[in-house]
Amino acid sequence: MIVVRMTTINELDARGLFCPEPVFKTSVELQKIESGETLIVKTDDPASKDDIETFCHRHNYELKEIKELEDGEFEFTIYKNK
Numbered sequence: 001m002i003v004v005r006m007t008t009i010n011e012l013d014a015r016g017l018f019c020p021e022p023v024f025k026t027s028v029e030l031q032k033i034e035s036g037e038t039l040i041v042k043t044d045d046p047a048s049k050d051d052i053e054t055f056c057h058r059h060n061y062e063l064k065e066i067k068e069l070e071d072g073e074f075e076f077t078i079y080k081n082k
Contacts, residue, residue, distance in 0.1 A: 022048040041076040
């Protein structure tokens with residue numbers, strides 16, 4: 001038997017927003033999605049790297065990956081496991 005884990009990927013573009021808005025909008029989007037889904041967040045606020053990482057840790061969301069993109073942008077892959 002082959003088990004395939006399908007997940008829905010949701011996206012949030014928080015570029016152009018500054019602290020605390022990227023974290024606030026991430027929180028709102030994570031509340032909207034179902035457990036087992038993934039949220040990809042794009043930001044360009046330098047503080048968002050630490051802020052979103054801390055937020056995920058405090059609220060038990062699984063931060064799968066942080067990518068540092070060109071032009072100072074970040075992409076966070078967050079898995080909602082609860």
